[in-house]
Amino acid sequence: xxxxxxxxxxxxxxxxxxxxxxxxxxxxxxxxxxxxxxxxxxxxxxxxxxxxxxxxxxxxxxxxxxxxxxxxxxxxxxxxxxxxxxxxxxxxxxxxxxxxxxxxxxxxxxxxxxxxxxxxxxxxxxxxxxxxxxxxxxxxxxxxxxxxxxxxxxxxxxxxxxxxxxxxxxxxxxxxxxxxxxxxxxxxxxxxxxxxxxxxxxxxxxxxxxxxxxxxxxxxxxxxxxxxxxxxxx
Amino acid sequence: xxxxxxxxxxxxxxxxxxxxxxxxxxxxxxxxxxxxxxxxxxxxxxxxxxxxxxxxxxxxxxxxxxxxxxxxxxxxxxxxxxxxxxxxxxxxxxxxxxxxxxxxxxxxxxxxxxxxxxxxxxxxxxxxxxxxxxxxxxxxxxxxxxxxxxxxxxxxxxxxxxxxxxxxxxxxxxxxxxxxxxxxxxxxxxxxxxxxxxxxxxxxxxxxxxxxxxxxxxxxxxxxxxxxxxxxxx
Numbered sequence: 001x002x003x004x005x006x007x008x009x010x011x012x013x014x015x016x017x018x019x020x021x022x023x024x025x026x027x028x029x030x031x032x033x034x035x036x037x038x039x040x041x042x043x044x045x046x047x048x049x050x051x052x053x054x055x056x057x058x059x060x061x062x063x064x065x066x067x068x069x070x071x072x073x074x075x076x077x078x079x080x081x082x083x084x085x086x087x088x089x090x091x092x093x094x095x096x097x098x099x100x101x102x103x104x105x106x107x108x109x110x111x112x113x114x115x116x117x118x119x120x121x122x123x124x125x126x127x128x129x130x131x132x133x134x135x136x137x138x139x140x141x142x143x144x145x146x147x148x149x150x151x152x153x154x155x156x157x158x159x160x161x162x163x164x165x166x167x168x169x170x171x172x173x174x175x176x177x178x179x180x181x182x183x184x185x186x187x188x189x190x191x192x193x194x195x196x197x198x199x200x201x202x203x204x205x206x207x208x209x210x211x212x213x214x215x216x217x218x219x220x221x222x223x224x225x226x227x228x229x230x231x232x233x234x
Numbered sequence: 235x236x237x238x239x240x241x242x243x244x245x246x247x248x249x250x251x252x253x254x255x256x257x258x259x260x261x262x263x264x265x266x267x268x269x270x271x272x273x274x275x276x277x278x279x280x281x282x283x284x285x286x287x288x289x290x291x292x293x294x295x296x297x298x299x300x301x302x303x304x305x306x307x308x309x310x311x312x313x314x315x316x317x318x319x320x321x322x323x324x325x326x327x328x329x330x331x332x333x334x335x336x337x338x339x340x341x342x343x344x345x346x347x348x349x350x351x352x353x354x355x356x357x358x359x360x361x362x363x364x365x366x367x368x369x370x371x372x373x374x375x376x377x378x379x380x381x382x383x384x385x386x387x388x389x390x391x392x393x394x395x396x397x398x399x400x401x402x403x404x405x406x407x408x409x410x411x412x413x414x415x416x417x418x419x420x421x422x423x424x425x426x427x428x429x430x431x432x433x434x435x436x437x438x439x440x441x442x443x444x445x446x447x448x449x450x451x452x453x454x455x456x457x458x459x460x461x462x463x464x465x466x467x468x
Contacts, residue, residue: 002453071452090324094455094458097452098462099452136455137452138452139452182415216305217372218305218332218371218372219371219372220371220461221327221331221370223328223457223458223461224332224457224461225461227454227457227460227462228461228462228464230462231464231467232465232466
């Protein structure tokens with residue numbers, strides 16, 4: 001937690017906040033905050049700044065000053081086949097920390113049906129994982145996250161609008177062309193499930209306007225691939 | 235497991251292997267292998283190829299043909315402040331899957347002493363995590379891994395030889411110069427602990443020949459940073 005993310009409801013008055021729960025514990029146990037100490041803070045969806053601790057018991061109270069803009073997002077929209085629940089948390093936090101502008105989770109043939117029933121898809125968890133990514137990277141702006149449980153309607157109705165004005169890259173092991181590097185404009189990046197998209201799905205994405213590129217011989221875990229591609233592209 | 239990694243001792247005769255334990259369970263449960271099925275295999279430190287399943291009970295037997303070279307490594311040596319045990323496994327597997335050529339784990343002021351006593355630093359675990367990375371990426375060549383429990387002797391005696399002929403990059407949030415992209419030769423990449431290297435440590439690395447570069451405003455988890463930098467550099 002390199003930034004303590006504040007919510008509107010944390011404010012007890014102008015420039016004064018009170019924290020409880022997860023953030024309180026983290027600040028006490030990891031930051032070992034004491035009265036008079038300073039912490040980097042930011043308002044969810046707003047500015048960043050410094051907080052000065054005025055009390056640590058029973059709750060953490062701080063006087064905060066917010067005057068810095070959050071870092072810019074990458075001009076990158078991410079479309080991911082829904083990963084295994086175990087992997088989902090890490091991917092969401094990593095993509096958010098990297099500054100991905102928006103995240104779309106889609107279905108695919110090789111996405112097991114049970115993944116869509118995982119408790120990790122609860123609104124609370126999807127929010128928490130992105131908050132953890134913001135706190136890690138010192139950002140305050142939550143990337144929108146949209147679930148698309150049916151691939152065909154997504155590819156036919158949503159994808160064309162999504163990729164408008166972007167370079168739409170489908171990362172596909174079978175493709176011939178190597179993935180470009182430092183494109184001049186925004187990118188939409190589509191990454192398939194473990195085992196890849198099946199040919200009919202690749203066809204759907206290509207008809208929807210995407211171009212298939214290969215990332216080389218190595219097959220990477222999705223969270224590694226997202227980070228490596230973000231580093232390569234921007 | 236996109237490749238079943240074979241050891242010399244798996245061979246029961248020329249071109250015949252028998253698998254037990256972790257790999258047997260994985261092949262049966264995840265690949266759902268049956269007699270006649272084919273799997274991608276590779277010999278640790280050797281060539282890759284195909285295996286044809288000849289029996290699944292009580293052990294998995296395969297006829298294998300190995301004739302493909304493993305993918306080339308990245309010209310990248312990685313020097314990491316020892317991460318938290320929880321993070322260590324993921325970093326080792328990710329770095330190996332990306333094709334990092336060798337890995338050095340070093341001490342730093344902000345590395346908690348207890349991390350060096352973690353059971354995850356056992357030889358068996360350090361081997362297993364890299365094997366998982368090889369199996370993920372379809373590679374067979376284990377990157378050497380060296381532990382350096384004292385930073386100063388490492389920086390003064392080991393680092394100068396390590397970085398010879400490479401661009402030695404110290405990823406440091408405080409630096410002014412942005413990290414280069416697509417260098418023409420090999421790179422040694424040094425990444426600090428959560429919370430960063432302290433100034434005296436930065437000084438040690440700089441005296442040892444490293445140049446400090448910034449990666450931008452965002453603070454990334456070490457496994458995300460490694461992947462983003464590998465993607466950016468190569």
